[in-house]
Amino acid sequence: MKNILFLVTLIVSPFFAHFLSITSVYADAIYDPATVVVGATHGLCIEDASCINRLHPSIPMTHRVKPGQTILFHTRDAVDVLGTIAAQRGDTEESEVLRASILDKSRFYDMDSNFAHPMAGPVYIEGAEPGDVLKVTIISIDPGEYGYTFGSGGFIRDLMEGQFLAIWRLNKEFAVSDDIPGVRIPNASFPGIVSTLPGPDQLQTILHREQQLADAGGQVMLPVSNKATPSAICGPDGSASNECLRTVPPREHGGNMDIRYLQSGSSVYLPCFIEGCGLTIGDLHYAQGDGEVSGTAIEMSADILISTELLSNGPDLAYGPHYEGVSRFLDIPSERFYAVTGIPVKKEGDVPPHMDYLDSRVLGLLGNVSNDITIAARNALDGMINYIVATYGYNRNQALVIASVAVDLRIT
Numbered sequence: 001m002k003n004i005l006f007l008v009t010l011i012v013s014p015f016f017a018h019f020l021s022i023t024s025v026y027a028d029a030i031y032d033p034a035t036v037v038v039g040a041t042h043g044l045c046i047e048d049a050s051c052i053n054r055l056h057p058s059i060p061m062t063h064r065v066k067p068g069q070t071i072l073f074h075t076r077d078a079v080d081v082l083g084t085i086a087a088q089r090g091d092t093e094e095s096e097v098l099r100a101s102i103l104d105k106s107r108f109y110d111m112d113s114n115f116a117h118p119m120a121g122p123v124y125i126e127g128a129e130p131g132d133v134l135k136v137t138i139i140s141i142d143p144g145e146y147g148y149t150f151g152s153g154g155f156i157r158d159l160m161e162g163q164f165l166a167i168w169r170l171n172k173e174f175a176v177s178d179d180i181p182g183v184r185i186p187n188a189s190f191p192g193i194v195s196t197l198p199g200p201d202q203l204q205t206i207l208h209r210e211q212q213l214a215d216a217g218g219q220v221m222l223p224v225s226n227k228a229t230p231s232a233i234c235g236p237d238g239s240a241s242n243e244c245l246r247t248v249p250p251r252e253h254g255g256n257m258d259i260r261y262l263q264s265g266s267s268v269y270l271p272c273f274i275e276g277c278g279l280t281i282g283d284l285h286y287a288q289g290d291g292e293v294s295g296t297a298i299e300m301s302a303d304i305l306i307s308t309e310l311l312s313n314g315p316d317l318a319y320g321p322h323y324e325g326v327s328r329f330l331d332i333p334s335e336r337f338y339a340v341t342g343i344p345v346k347k348e349g350d351v352p353p354h355m356d357y358l359d360s361r362v363l364g365l366l367g368n369v370s371n372d373i374t375i376a377a378r379n380a381l382d383g384m385i386n387y388i389v390a391t392y393g394y395n396r397n398q399a400l401v402i403a404s405v406a407v408d409l410r411i412t
Contacts, residue, residue, distance in 0.1 A: 035305070036065045038120045039074030041086035042094065045118035046229045051076070053118050053227070054234040054244035055255070057197050057274050061124035064276075067310040070139065073120040073281045075191070077148075077299045079111045080118045085144040085301050102146050105165050114227035117247040117256065119193055119282030125272075125308055130199060132272040133314025134279065137307050140264050141189040143170050144301040147286050153295035155371070168286070168298050175286055175298055188287045190262040191304055192297070193247065194321075195254040196270045197278030206251060207243060209345065209367035216362050218370035221246040247283075250343055254321045257341065258297070258412045260288045266325030271317045279308065291411045316390060319343075319383035330408070340387055342380025344372040352378060377409055 038050050045051035050062045065071055074084055082088065083098045101107060125134060151164035166179040175185040198206065213220045225241040228234035234244035250257045254270045262268055270277070281304060288297030315322050320341035327334045346352065348367045354374055355363055369375050384407055388399035 035070040035072050036063055036123075037072045037074070038063050038123060039084075041074055041084050042090075045076055045080045045115070046227070046231075049230075050120055051118050051229065052122065052234075052280065053115060053229050053247060054223075055195065055197060055247060055253070055280075056233055056240050056244045057200055057203060057278075058233050058240055059122060059197060059230060059244075059278070060233075061122045061276055061278055063121070064124045064126055065308070066126050067128075067308050070305055070307050071123060071279075073304045073306070075120050075282050075284050075304060076118040076301050077144075078117050078192075078283050078296070079113065079115045081107055081111055082144060082146055082148075082299075082301045085142065085303055088145040088301065099145075103167065105167070108148060108150075108165050109163060112227055114224055117193055117283045119195070119247065119280040121280030122197055122278035123280070124276035125279060125310060126276070128272045128277040128310055129275060130273055131312075132277070133311040133317060134196060134270045134272055134277050135267055135309040135311055135314070136194055136270060136279065137267040137309070138191070138262060138264050139305040139307060141191075141284065141305075142303040143172070143187065143189050143284075143286050145170055147175060147298040147300040148296070149294065149298055150296045151294055154293050155295075156293070157295075168300075170286055170298070170300060185287045185298065188260065188263060189300075189302060190260055190266075190285055190288075191281050192258045192283030192285050192288075193254075193256050193281060194262065194268050194270065195280050196272055197274055197280070198245065198251070198253045199273030202252060202273050203243065203245070205367075206245060209348075212366050213368045213370055216366060218366075218368075220368070220370065221248050250320070250341070252317070252320055252343075256283060257321065258283075258285070258288065258292050259323060259341075260285070260290065260297075260412065261325055261329040261337075261339070262323060263325070263329055266323060266329065268321055268323040269311075269315055269317060270321050281306070288412075316383075316386055318386075319379045322387070332408075338387070340380055340383040342376045342378070342383060344369045344375040345379070346375055373411065380409070381407075 040048040087095050087098050147168035147170050149166045152160045166177045168175040168177045210220045214222055223242050223244050225236045233240050247256055284300055284302035285297035286300045322340050324338045330337055345368050351364050384403055385396055385399040
């Protein structure tokens with residue numbers, strides 16, 4: 001299970017007229033007709049030069065695009081067992097074998113988690129420099145034909161018995177499964193992973209705090225070179241085999257955020273830590289509840305079309321990415337929403353007030369706390385207060401009042 005990402009969503013309510021001005025940040029985008037295609041249509045991720053499953057600043061960027069250009073990412077499911085959607089829909093012998101294999105559940109139980117998560121990219125955004133903010137707008141998502149969800153994992157896995165897997169058949173409107181009879185799940189497709197590459201400084205900070213957490217017995221996935229791609233950088237003989245980050249937790253650069261509100265029409269703001277940013281997308285989900293409580297959503301392969309905008313004076317992303325979209329994603333009485341994110345990290349030496357009673361020396365030393373909702377929530381809330389202060393000119397106390405009456409806390 002990934003580290004918990006806590007989301008704070010600012011509800012822009014009609015009765016609070018001052019906040020209606022937030023809608024002005026949305027303008028109709030003009031997209032370059034020359035769409036750049038990223039990712040192969042057949043084969044495995046490890047055979048595709050435009051597919052990676054680790055994160056490191058030295059990973060070469062396979063495509064260059066201008067801000068505003070549309071980019072089509074051919075993405076694969078979380079462990080690359082479903083193939084690409086082109087392979088699922090093809091009339092070749094390869095496609096026939098693939099479709100038959102998807103119904104063989106033993107393949108899913110035997111899968112190697114070191115393959116997680118295949119991501120298309122990374123893409124070099126022309127003109128992007130460290131310190132810039134990259135706005136990624138999701139235009140459309142074409143879901144694959146199949147999906148899967150495990151029913152024996154997540155944060156109550158100790159309360160579950162036996163293995164269970166649901167295989168879903170997908171179309172544009174809904175998903176159905178013989179394993180969950182009588183249920184139809186509406187299409188609410190979104191990318192689980194949207195990320196830029198970490199810079200050298202961010203990489204060392206992350207490696208340090210995650211090693212600390214592992215040494216303390218916390219839940220964390222340290223670098224593993226087995227099945228890592230690109231192999232020249234992250235594989236067993238790679239130049240950075242012991243430094244390539246796993247993709248399971250969300251971090252400051254984005255990553256496995258699993259924000260189900262990042263559907264077509266929404267935008268996410270990501271930090272650029274290196275020249276060109278290194279945009280990568282993967283782990284597409286057909287549908288997911290808040291929390292992804294079993295550890296998996298309806299995992300699928302998909303094609304996703306996006307555009308980018310480069311901001312030299314964008315929002316403060318110190319606590320993590322921000323995102324925004326139309327209110328129908330949240331079922332709120334507003335036209336649009338704006339949200340910030342938080343993850344369970346803190347300054348070394350700090351002990352949050354709610355943990356003082358533990359009198360824990362180890363906790364004080366850690367910079368990363370495993371699966372801690374409260375720390376993630378504190379970070380997200382502080383980020384939202386900073387956003388309200390910077391955007392609307394209120395002081396922090398006023399911003400906290402606004403947050404208390406017009407902000408939602410949500411878990412992904």
